Amino acid sequence: MAWQILFWTSVALLAYTFAGYQLLIGLLARVRRVRPTEATLPAPARPAAIVAAYNEEERIAARIENLKAATVPVEVIVCSDGSTDGTASAARKAGARVFEFSERRGKAACLSEVIPRLDAEIIVLADCRQQFTPDTIPRLLSHFTDPEIGAVSGILRIGDPRTAAGAGVDLYWKMETVLRKAESDFDSCIGCTGAVYAIRRPLFQPLDADIILDDVVIPMRIALAGRRVIYDTTAEAFDPQPLDPRAETVRKARTLAGNIQMCARFPAWLLPWKNRLAWQLVSHKYLRLAGPLFLVGALAASGCLAAIPFYRACLWVQLFLYLFAFAGLLAPRLRLPLFSIPAGFLFLNFMTLRGFHRFFFGSRAGAWERAATQEPE
Numbered sequence: 001m002a003w004q005i006l007f008w009t010s011v012a013l014l015a016y017t018f019a020g021y022q023l024l025i026g027l028l029a030r031v032r033r034v035r036p037t038e039a040t041l042p043a044p045a046r047p048a049a050i051v052a053a054y055n056e057e058e059r060i061a062a063r064i065e066n067l068k069a070a071t072v073p074v075e076v077i078v079c080s081d082g083s084t085d086g087t088a089s090a091a092r093k094a095g096a097r098v099f100e101f102s103e104r105r106g107k108a109a110c111l112s113e114v115i116p117r118l119d120a121e122i123i124v125l126a127d128c129r130q131q132f133t134p135d136t137i138p139r140l141l142s143h144f145t146d147p148e149i150g151a152v153s154g155i156l157r158i159g160d161p162r163t164a165a166g167a168g169v170d171l172y173w174k175m176e177t178v179l180r181k182a183e184s185d186f187d188s189c190i191g192c193t194g195a196v197y198a199i200r201r202p203l204f205q206p207l208d209a210d211i212i213l214d215d216v217v218i219p220m221r222i223a224l225a226g227r228r229v230i231y232d233t234t235a236e237a238f239d240p241q242p243l244d245p246r247a248e249t250v251r252k253a254r255t256l257a258g259n260i261q262m263c264a265r266f267p268a269w270l271l272p273w274k275n276r277l278a279w280q281l282v283s284h285k286y287l288r289l290a291g292p293l294f295l296v297g298a299l300a301a302s303g304c305l306a307a308i309p310f311y312r313a314c315l316w317v318q319l320f321l322y323l324f325a326f327a328g329l330l331a332p333r334l335r336l337p338l339f340s341i342p343a344g345f346l347f348l349n350f351m352t353l354r355g356f357h358r359f360f361f362g363s364r365a366g367a368w369e370r371a372a373t374q375e376p377e
Contacts, residue, residue: 004305007301007302007305011294013290017287018291018345021179022179025183025283026182028182029185029186032186034185041147043142044145046073046075046120047121047137048077048119048120048124049074049076049137050077050111050114050115050123050124051067052107052127053078053080053081053083054081054104056083057086057089060128061090063126063131064094064096067137068095074124076096076097077096077097077118078091078096078099079098079099079111079114080098081105081107081109082105101113105209107214108208108214109209111125111204111214118201121200122141122198123201124140125197126195126237130195130238131238136196137198140152140196140232143230143232148227148228150203150219150222151200151223151230152232153197153229153230154193154232154236155237156236156239158173172344172345184229187228187280188223188228188230189219189231190219190281190285191213194214196237197219199218203221203222205221208265212254212257213261216258216285220269220281223275223276223277224269224274252354253351256354256356259289262285270282289355292350292352298318299318321342325339325345326343327339328340329347
Protein backbone atom coordinates (compact mmCIF):
# COMPACT_ATOMS: atom_id res chain seq x y z
CA MET A 1 0.00 0.00 0.00
CA ALA A 2 2.83 2.39 0.87
CA TRP A 3 4.49 1.84 -2.53
CA GLN A 4 1.19 2.53 -4.28
CA ILE A 5 0.76 5.77 -2.37
CA LEU A 6 4.32 6.77 -3.29
CA PHE A 7 3.72 5.94 -6.96
CA TRP A 8 0.48 7.85 -7.33
CA THR A 9 1.68 10.79 -5.26
CA SER A 10 4.84 11.07 -7.38
CA VAL A 11 2.92 10.75 -10.66
CA ALA A 12 0.27 13.26 -9.57
CA LEU A 13 2.86 15.82 -8.49
CA LEU A 14 4.85 15.35 -11.70
CA ALA A 15 1.71 15.81 -13.76
CA TYR A 16 0.65 18.91 -11.84
CA THR A 17 4.12 20.49 -11.83
CA PHE A 18 4.87 20.07 -15.53
CA ALA A 19 1.40 20.15 -17.08
CA GLY A 20 -1.48 20.59 -14.63
CA TYR A 21 -0.48 24.00 -13.32
CA GLN A 22 -0.07 25.35 -16.84
CA LEU A 23 -3.54 24.13 -17.78
CA LEU A 24 -5.12 25.44 -14.58
CA ILE A 25 -3.59 28.92 -14.74
CA GLY A 26 -4.49 29.09 -18.42
CA LEU A 27 -8.13 28.31 -17.58
CA LEU A 28 -8.18 30.82 -14.73
CA ALA A 29 -6.71 33.48 -17.02
CA ARG A 30 -9.61 32.97 -19.43
CA VAL A 31 -12.21 33.05 -16.66
CA ARG A 32 -10.69 35.90 -14.64
CA ARG A 33 -8.58 37.98 -17.00
CA VAL A 34 -7.49 41.21 -15.33
CA ARG A 35 -8.65 44.16 -17.42
CA PRO A 36 -6.15 47.01 -17.71
CA THR A 37 -6.93 50.00 -15.55
CA GLU A 38 -7.83 53.10 -17.51
CA ALA A 39 -4.72 55.15 -18.12
CA THR A 40 -4.49 57.83 -15.44
CA LEU A 41 -0.76 58.55 -15.56
CA PRO A 42 1.14 60.46 -18.24
CA ALA A 43 3.40 58.54 -20.57
CA PRO A 44 6.77 57.98 -18.85
CA ALA A 45 9.49 60.47 -19.60
CA ARG A 46 12.93 59.43 -20.81
CA PRO A 47 13.81 56.05 -19.25
CA ALA A 48 17.22 54.80 -18.19
CA ALA A 49 18.49 51.48 -19.55
CA ILE A 50 21.02 49.69 -17.35
CA VAL A 51 23.56 47.15 -18.57
CA ALA A 52 25.76 45.43 -15.98
CA ALA A 53 28.94 44.31 -17.71
CA TYR A 54 32.07 42.36 -16.88
CA ASN A 55 34.90 42.42 -19.44
CA GLU A 56 32.67 43.33 -22.39
CA GLU A 57 35.02 45.72 -24.19
CA GLU A 58 34.46 44.07 -27.56
CA ARG A 59 30.69 44.36 -27.69
CA ILE A 60 29.62 47.07 -25.22
CA ALA A 61 29.70 49.86 -27.84
CA ALA A 62 27.40 47.91 -30.18
CA ARG A 63 25.01 47.23 -27.31
CA ILE A 64 24.87 50.91 -26.36
CA GLU A 65 24.22 51.85 -29.98
CA ASN A 66 21.41 49.30 -30.11
CA LEU A 67 19.74 50.73 -26.99
CA LYS A 68 20.05 54.27 -28.27
CA ALA A 69 18.36 53.20 -31.51
CA ALA A 70 15.03 52.96 -29.65
CA THR A 71 12.27 55.15 -31.04
CA VAL A 72 12.18 57.06 -27.74
CA PRO A 73 15.10 58.85 -26.06
CA VAL A 74 16.95 56.54 -23.64
CA GLU A 75 19.74 57.26 -21.19
CA VAL A 76 22.11 54.29 -21.25
CA ILE A 77 23.83 53.36 -17.99
CA VAL A 78 26.73 50.90 -17.91
CA CYS A 79 27.87 49.33 -14.64
CA SER A 80 31.40 48.00 -15.14
CA ASP A 81 31.57 45.36 -12.43
CA GLY A 82 35.28 44.97 -11.75
CA SER A 83 36.16 44.72 -15.44
CA THR A 84 39.88 44.23 -16.12
CA ASP A 85 39.68 45.29 -19.77
CA GLY A 86 38.57 48.52 -21.44
CA THR A 87 34.82 48.06 -20.88
CA ALA A 88 34.35 51.34 -19.01
CA SER A 89 36.39 53.38 -21.50
CA ALA A 90 34.59 51.87 -24.51
CA ALA A 91 31.21 52.56 -22.88
CA ARG A 92 32.07 56.22 -22.29
CA LYS A 93 33.23 56.65 -25.88
CA ALA A 94 29.91 55.20 -27.03
CA GLY A 95 27.99 57.82 -25.05
CA ALA A 96 26.89 55.89 -21.98
CA ARG A 97 26.95 57.09 -18.41
CA VAL A 98 29.36 54.74 -16.65
CA PHE A 99 29.56 53.58 -13.06
CA GLU A 100 32.90 51.84 -12.68
CA PHE A 101 33.53 49.49 -9.74
CA SER A 102 37.03 48.35 -8.94
CA GLU A 103 35.97 44.97 -7.52
CA ARG A 104 33.67 42.41 -9.05
CA ARG A 105 30.69 42.12 -6.73
CA GLY A 106 27.87 40.83 -8.91
CA LYS A 107 24.87 42.24 -10.70
CA ALA A 108 22.69 42.56 -7.60
CA ALA A 109 25.26 44.79 -5.88
CA CYS A 110 25.62 46.95 -8.98
CA LEU A 111 21.87 47.47 -9.33
CA SER A 112 21.45 48.20 -5.62
CA GLU A 113 24.06 50.93 -5.72
CA VAL A 114 23.18 52.54 -9.05
CA ILE A 115 19.37 52.47 -9.37
CA PRO A 116 18.66 54.65 -6.28
CA ARG A 117 21.04 57.28 -7.71
CA LEU A 118 19.11 57.67 -10.96
CA ASP A 119 16.40 60.22 -11.72
CA ALA A 120 14.51 58.30 -14.39
CA GLU A 121 11.03 57.14 -13.38
CA ILE A 122 11.31 53.93 -15.40
CA ILE A 123 14.37 51.68 -15.41
CA VAL A 124 14.91 49.21 -18.25
CA LEU A 125 17.18 46.30 -17.36
CA ALA A 126 19.16 44.68 -20.14
CA ASP A 127 22.16 42.42 -20.73
CA CYS A 128 25.12 42.95 -22.99
CA ARG A 129 24.78 40.22 -25.61
CA GLN A 130 21.15 40.54 -26.66
CA GLN A 131 19.71 43.07 -29.10
CA PHE A 132 16.44 45.02 -28.88
CA THR A 133 14.26 46.09 -31.78
CA PRO A 134 13.68 49.87 -32.00
CA ASP A 135 10.20 49.47 -30.49
CA THR A 136 11.14 47.12 -27.61
CA ILE A 137 11.60 49.89 -25.04
CA PRO A 138 8.53 51.88 -26.20
CA ARG A 139 6.41 48.74 -25.85
CA LEU A 140 7.65 48.25 -22.29
CA LEU A 141 7.01 51.90 -21.47
CA SER A 142 3.48 51.91 -22.88
CA HIS A 143 2.15 49.88 -19.95
CA PHE A 144 3.22 52.33 -17.26
CA THR A 145 0.33 54.73 -17.92
CA ASP A 146 -1.61 52.16 -15.85
CA PRO A 147 -0.86 52.93 -12.18
CA GLU A 148 -1.32 49.29 -11.18
CA ILE A 149 1.61 48.16 -13.32
CA GLY A 150 4.89 48.02 -11.41
CA ALA A 151 7.03 45.93 -13.78
CA VAL A 152 6.83 44.70 -17.36
CA SER A 153 8.73 41.74 -18.74
CA GLY A 154 9.61 41.31 -22.39
CA ILE A 155 10.43 38.07 -24.17
CA LEU A 156 13.78 36.62 -25.18
CA ARG A 157 14.04 35.03 -28.61
CA ILE A 158 16.85 32.49 -28.99
CA GLY A 159 18.41 30.90 -32.06
CA ASP A 160 17.26 27.46 -33.19
CA PRO A 161 18.67 24.57 -31.12
CA ARG A 162 21.35 22.35 -32.60
CA THR A 163 20.89 19.19 -30.54
CA ALA A 164 18.14 16.81 -29.47
CA ALA A 165 18.31 17.92 -25.85
CA GLY A 166 18.43 21.53 -27.00
CA ALA A 167 15.24 20.98 -28.99
CA GLY A 168 13.59 19.53 -25.90
CA VAL A 169 14.66 22.48 -23.77
CA ASP A 170 13.46 24.84 -26.52
CA LEU A 171 10.00 23.24 -26.34
CA TYR A 172 10.07 23.72 -22.58
CA TRP A 173 10.80 27.45 -23.01
CA LYS A 174 7.97 27.83 -25.51
CA MET A 175 5.64 26.31 -22.93
CA GLU A 176 7.15 28.65 -20.34
CA THR A 177 6.22 31.62 -22.51
CA VAL A 178 2.58 30.50 -22.65
CA LEU A 179 2.63 29.95 -18.88
CA ARG A 180 4.02 33.39 -18.10
CA LYS A 181 1.46 35.06 -20.35
CA ALA A 182 -1.35 33.22 -18.58
CA GLU A 183 0.02 34.25 -15.17
CA SER A 184 0.21 37.83 -16.37
CA ASP A 185 -3.38 37.78 -17.61
CA PHE A 186 -4.60 36.25 -14.33
CA ASP A 187 -2.63 38.61 -12.05
CA SER A 188 1.16 38.73 -12.34
CA CYS A 189 3.90 36.58 -13.83
CA ILE A 190 6.45 35.05 -11.47
CA GLY A 191 9.64 36.85 -12.36
CA CYS A 192 10.77 38.67 -15.48
CA THR A 193 13.07 37.96 -18.39
CA GLY A 194 16.41 39.21 -17.12
CA ALA A 195 17.52 40.33 -20.58
CA VAL A 196 14.52 42.63 -21.13
CA TYR A 197 12.27 44.11 -18.45
CA ALA A 198 11.33 47.46 -16.97
CA ILE A 199 10.38 48.60 -13.46
CA ARG A 200 9.21 51.74 -11.69
CA ARG A 201 12.31 53.09 -9.98
CA PRO A 202 10.52 54.18 -6.74
CA LEU A 203 9.42 50.56 -6.21
CA PHE A 204 12.95 49.18 -6.35
CA GLN A 205 14.35 47.82 -3.08
CA PRO A 206 18.11 47.25 -2.75
CA LEU A 207 19.18 43.62 -2.92
CA ASP A 208 21.59 41.60 -0.83
CA ALA A 209 24.84 41.40 -2.77
CA ASP A 210 24.68 37.61 -3.10
CA ILE A 211 21.17 37.45 -4.62
CA ILE A 212 21.30 35.28 -7.73
CA LEU A 213 17.90 35.83 -9.36
CA ASP A 214 17.49 39.59 -9.36
CA ASP A 215 14.98 39.20 -12.22
CA VAL A 216 12.68 37.23 -9.90
CA VAL A 217 13.33 38.91 -6.55
CA ILE A 218 12.89 42.48 -7.85
CA PRO A 219 9.51 41.74 -9.54
CA MET A 220 8.28 39.70 -6.57
CA ARG A 221 8.95 42.60 -4.23
CA ILE A 222 7.08 44.88 -6.60
CA ALA A 223 4.13 42.47 -6.58
CA LEU A 224 4.23 42.35 -2.78
CA ALA A 225 3.94 46.15 -2.84
CA GLY A 226 0.53 45.68 -4.44
CA ARG A 227 1.43 46.25 -8.09
CA ARG A 228 1.14 43.89 -11.04
CA VAL A 229 4.01 42.35 -12.99
CA ILE A 230 2.95 41.71 -16.57
CA TYR A 231 4.39 39.96 -19.62
CA ASP A 232 4.48 41.56 -23.07
CA THR A 233 5.47 39.13 -25.81
CA THR A 234 5.80 41.96 -28.33
CA ALA A 235 8.70 43.56 -26.39
CA GLU A 236 11.47 41.42 -27.81
CA ALA A 237 15.15 40.84 -27.18
CA PHE A 238 17.10 38.62 -29.56
CA ASP A 239 19.97 36.34 -28.62
CA PRO A 240 22.01 35.24 -31.64
CA GLN A 241 23.41 32.13 -29.99
CA PRO A 242 21.41 28.88 -30.14
CA LEU A 243 20.16 27.09 -27.07
CA ASP A 244 22.66 24.29 -26.44
CA PRO A 245 22.64 22.02 -23.37
CA ARG A 246 26.41 22.13 -22.93
CA ALA A 247 26.33 25.91 -22.74
CA GLU A 248 23.19 25.78 -20.61
CA THR A 249 24.74 23.63 -17.88
CA VAL A 250 26.40 26.37 -15.82
CA ARG A 251 23.61 28.90 -16.39
CA LYS A 252 20.77 26.54 -15.56
CA ALA A 253 22.49 25.22 -12.43
CA ARG A 254 22.96 28.84 -11.35
CA THR A 255 19.30 29.67 -12.00
CA LEU A 256 18.06 26.69 -10.02
CA ALA A 257 20.46 27.50 -7.20
CA GLY A 258 18.85 30.93 -7.23
CA ASN A 259 15.40 29.38 -6.80
CA ILE A 260 16.69 27.39 -3.81
CA GLN A 261 18.28 30.52 -2.38
CA MET A 262 15.04 32.45 -2.85
CA CYS A 263 13.03 29.76 -1.04
CA ALA A 264 15.45 29.82 1.89
CA ARG A 265 15.90 33.60 1.97
CA PHE A 266 12.22 34.62 1.71
CA PRO A 267 10.14 31.97 3.52
CA ALA A 268 7.28 34.44 4.13
CA TRP A 269 6.62 34.45 0.38
CA LEU A 270 5.13 30.97 0.86
CA LEU A 271 2.33 32.34 3.07
CA PRO A 272 -0.84 33.18 1.11
CA TRP A 273 -1.91 35.81 3.65
CA LYS A 274 1.36 37.65 3.08
CA ASN A 275 1.85 36.97 -0.62
CA ARG A 276 -1.13 36.84 -2.98
CA LEU A 277 1.11 35.04 -5.50
CA ALA A 278 2.17 32.28 -3.09
CA TRP A 279 0.28 29.54 -4.95
CA GLN A 280 1.76 30.64 -8.28
CA LEU A 281 5.25 30.87 -6.80
CA VAL A 282 5.11 27.36 -5.35
CA SER A 283 3.56 25.85 -8.47
CA HIS A 284 5.83 27.63 -10.95
CA LYS A 285 9.18 27.68 -9.16
CA TYR A 286 9.42 25.54 -6.07
CA LEU A 287 7.68 22.32 -7.06
CA ARG A 288 10.09 22.02 -9.99
CA LEU A 289 12.91 21.78 -7.48
CA ALA A 290 11.38 18.51 -6.27
CA GLY A 291 11.03 17.11 -9.82
CA PRO A 292 13.98 14.68 -9.51
CA LEU A 293 12.52 13.36 -6.26
CA PHE A 294 9.16 12.73 -7.94
CA LEU A 295 10.89 10.92 -10.81
CA VAL A 296 12.84 8.67 -8.46
CA GLY A 297 9.70 8.00 -6.40
CA ALA A 298 7.68 6.94 -9.43
CA LEU A 299 10.46 4.69 -10.75
CA ALA A 300 11.24 3.06 -7.40
CA ALA A 301 7.59 2.47 -6.55
CA SER A 302 6.74 0.95 -9.94
CA GLY A 303 9.81 -1.29 -9.65
CA CYS A 304 8.74 -2.54 -6.23
CA LEU A 305 5.21 -3.14 -7.54
CA ALA A 306 6.35 -4.85 -10.75
CA ALA A 307 4.59 -8.07 -9.79
CA ILE A 308 1.31 -6.30 -10.56
CA PRO A 309 0.80 -6.05 -14.37
CA PHE A 310 -0.28 -2.40 -14.37
CA TYR A 311 2.77 -1.22 -12.43
CA ARG A 312 5.06 -3.48 -14.47
CA ALA A 313 3.77 -1.75 -17.61
CA CYS A 314 4.39 1.63 -15.98
CA LEU A 315 7.93 0.55 -15.15
CA TRP A 316 8.63 -0.43 -18.74
CA VAL A 317 7.20 2.86 -20.03
CA GLN A 318 9.53 4.79 -17.72
CA LEU A 319 12.55 2.69 -18.70
CA PHE A 320 11.87 3.23 -22.40
CA LEU A 321 11.49 6.98 -21.85
CA TYR A 322 14.82 7.07 -20.02
CA LEU A 323 16.35 5.06 -22.87
CA PHE A 324 15.07 7.58 -25.42
CA ALA A 325 16.30 10.43 -23.21
CA PHE A 326 19.82 9.03 -22.97
CA ALA A 327 19.82 8.36 -26.71
CA GLY A 328 18.90 12.01 -27.32
CA LEU A 329 21.62 13.22 -24.96
CA LEU A 330 24.32 10.94 -26.39
CA ALA A 331 23.32 11.37 -30.05
CA PRO A 332 22.58 15.11 -30.43
CA ARG A 333 21.39 14.76 -34.03
CA LEU A 334 18.39 12.66 -32.96
CA ARG A 335 16.06 15.64 -32.95
CA LEU A 336 12.80 13.72 -33.37
CA PRO A 337 10.32 14.52 -30.57
CA LEU A 338 10.55 10.90 -29.38
CA PHE A 339 14.14 11.65 -28.35
CA SER A 340 14.29 15.42 -27.91
CA ILE A 341 11.40 15.79 -25.45
CA PRO A 342 12.62 13.10 -22.98
CA ALA A 343 16.21 14.33 -23.40
CA GLY A 344 15.28 17.94 -22.63
CA PHE A 345 13.13 16.90 -19.66
CA LEU A 346 15.87 14.71 -18.19
CA PHE A 347 18.46 17.41 -18.77
CA LEU A 348 16.41 20.03 -16.91
CA ASN A 349 15.85 17.73 -13.94
CA PHE A 350 19.52 16.82 -13.82
CA MET A 351 20.30 20.53 -13.77
CA THR A 352 18.04 20.81 -10.73
CA LEU A 353 20.40 18.46 -8.90
CA ARG A 354 23.32 20.57 -10.10
CA GLY A 355 21.50 23.60 -8.72
CA PHE A 356 21.32 22.03 -5.26
CA HIS A 357 25.02 21.22 -5.45
CA ARG A 358 25.85 24.77 -6.46
CA PHE A 359 23.70 26.26 -3.71
CA PHE A 360 25.23 24.18 -0.92
CA PHE A 361 28.78 23.76 -2.20
CA GLY A 362 29.25 26.42 -4.89
CA SER A 363 31.37 29.55 -4.83
CA ARG A 364 30.31 33.17 -4.51
CA ALA A 365 26.65 33.15 -5.54
CA GLY A 366 26.25 36.78 -6.46
CA ALA A 367 28.78 36.93 -9.30
CA TRP A 368 27.67 35.88 -12.76
CA GLU A 369 29.38 33.66 -15.27
CA ARG A 370 29.36 34.51 -18.96
CA ALA A 371 27.08 31.77 -20.25
CA ALA A 372 26.37 31.11 -23.88
CA THR A 373 22.62 31.43 -23.56
CA GLN A 374 20.26 32.95 -21.09
CA GLU A 375 16.97 31.72 -19.80
CA PRO A 376 13.93 33.43 -21.29
CA GLU A 377 12.30 34.23 -17.99
